[in-house]
Amino acid sequence: MKLNVNGESVEVEVSEDTPLLWVLRDHLQLTGTKFGCGVAQCGACTVHLEGAPLRSCVTPVHEVVDKDITTIEGVGRDGLNPVQQAWIDHAVPQCGYCQSGQIMSAIALLRFKPDPTDDDIDAAMSGNICRCGTYPRIRKAIQAAAAQLREADGE
Amino acid sequence: MANRLLFLGILAATAWAADPPTDPTETPVVPPELTVPEAEGLAAFSDIYRVTQSPRCMNCHPAGDAPLQTDLSIPHSMGVTRNSVYVGLMCSTCHRSKGLGHTLPHLPPADPHWRMPDAIQGFQGRTEAELCRQLADPEQTGDRNLDALTEHVRTDHLLMTSWHSGRTPPPISHGALVKRFEAWAAAGGPCPSE
Numbered sequence: 001m002k003l004n005v006n007g008e009s010v011e012v013e014v015s016e017d018t019p020l021l022w023v024l025r026d027h028l029q030l031t032g033t034k035f036g037c038g039v040a041q042c043g044a045c046t047v048h049l050e051g052a053p054l055r056s057c058v059t060p061v062h063e064v065v066d067k068d069i070t071t072i073e074g075v076g077r078d079g080l081n082p083v084q085q086a087w088i089d090h091a092v093p094q095c096g097y098c099q100s101g102q103i104m105s106a107i108a109l110l111r112f113k114p115d116p117t118d119d120d121i122d123a124a125m126s127g128n129i130c131r132c133g134t135y136p137r138i139r140k141a142i143q144a145a146a147a148q149l150r151e152a153d154g155e
Numbered sequence: 156m157a158n159r160l161l162f163l164g165i166l167a168a169t170a171w172a173a174d175p176p177t178d179p180t181e182t183p184v185v186p187p188e189l190t191v192p193e194a195e196g197l198a199a200f201s202d203i204y205r206v207t208q209s210p211r212c213m214n215c216h217p218a219g220d221a222p223l224q225t226d227l228s229i230p231h232s233m234g235v236t237r238n239s240v241y242v243g244l245m246c247s248t249c250h251r252s253k254g255l256g257h258t259l260p261h262l263p264p265a266d267p268h269w270r271m272p273d274a275i276q277g278f279q280g281r282t283e284a285e286l287c288r289q290l291a292d293p294e295q296t297g298d299r300n301l302d303a304l305t306e307h308v309r310t311d312h313l314l315m316t317s318w319h320s321g322r323t324p325p326p327i328s329h330g331a332l333v334k335r336f337e338a339w340a341a342a343g344g345p346c347p348s349e
Contacts, residue, residue, distance in 0.1 A: 039261050039262050039263075040248075040249040040262065040263050041232070046248075052243065052245055052247070052248070053243060053244065053245070053248045054247075054248055055248060055249050058249060058251060058262050058263060059251050060251070060253065062253075063251055063252055063253060105243070105244075108243035108244075109242050109243045111243060112241065112242055112243035113241065113242050113243070116242065120242045121242075122234065123234060123236070123238065123239055123242050123244065124239070124242035124243055124244050126233040126234040126235075127233040127235070127244060127248070127249070
């Protein structure tokens with residue numbers, strides 16, 4: 001089975017109903033994407049499919065053949081994404097387990113809504129659970145990243 | 156003056172007598188023949204209404220912007236609404252096309268076209284008469300007349316997940332629902348009074 005992951009074409013030999021998450025973690029050793037609940041309820045396994053967020057734990061791998069998949073490893077390859085930088089600047093992670101999923105959802109949000117309100121952030125991020133309760137810092141970091149991206153776009 | 160009136164009179168008579176312009180490609184509009192008695196159509200709609208009020212149908216046709224979930228029809232977890240797509244949270248983020256939800260319990264049910272209908276297509280909180288008028292009005296059904304609505308019920312695979320995703324199904328079978336729609340449409344889509 002041929003997959004496009006982080007800009008590279010890779011072959012994997014797995015049964016077609018294997019969840020994408022397990023292909024990423026066990027077959028491609030891309031362990032930045034986490035297993036949280038396994039039923040699309042927590043967001044820890046979020047990756048991008050053609051730029052939109054996707055819960056990889058409930059996605060059979062045959063659904064994403066020949067489509068562009070981006071994981072947290074692919075986001076920071078050419079220097080930190082502004083969202084990642086804001087995560088550091090605002091000391092967002094506490095235990096850190098949810099953060100790759102949070103960052104993937106935040107990047108998608110800013111792609112769809114470059115100038116999000118706090119309500120937009122809550123609407124986009126409410127499927128990503130943080131057991132440490134760092135939501136206020138997540139909100140601040142997303143606002144900071146949004147401001148930085150707008151500045152880079154010359155606004 | 157008399158000549159002018161005569162000319163106008165002839166013109167009006169000609170216009171009245173002339174056949175309407177015809178377009179050979181256009182199918183003439185003929186009122187549908189009603190092949191089912193009104194009482195039978197009304198009885199069929201009663202069953203249709205019962206189905207629309209089941210959680211499997213109403214949960215995606217709520218009165219508000221938030222889809223509902225479970226047999227209790229509680230608002231969708233994670234604050235999901237029909238507007239979530241505008242901030243990048245798609246139905247397909249969790250509801251996959253042939254996701255594992257088809258085969259394992261407690262996973263989001265799956266279909267390639269998982270989505271909410273337009274806000275005016277809500278079922279929740281409608282009386283039988285209100286919902287009947289709504290479904291009989293193509294402006295409130297995405298331009299579907301009664302036949303198109305019946306076809307939608309017969310073939311839409313998102314709708315059919317209601318019967319095969321392991322959750323409590325609607326009160327009658329999918330085949331029975333299609334027959335009720337056929338009967339209601341064949342009766343001309345009669346609606347109960349309030």
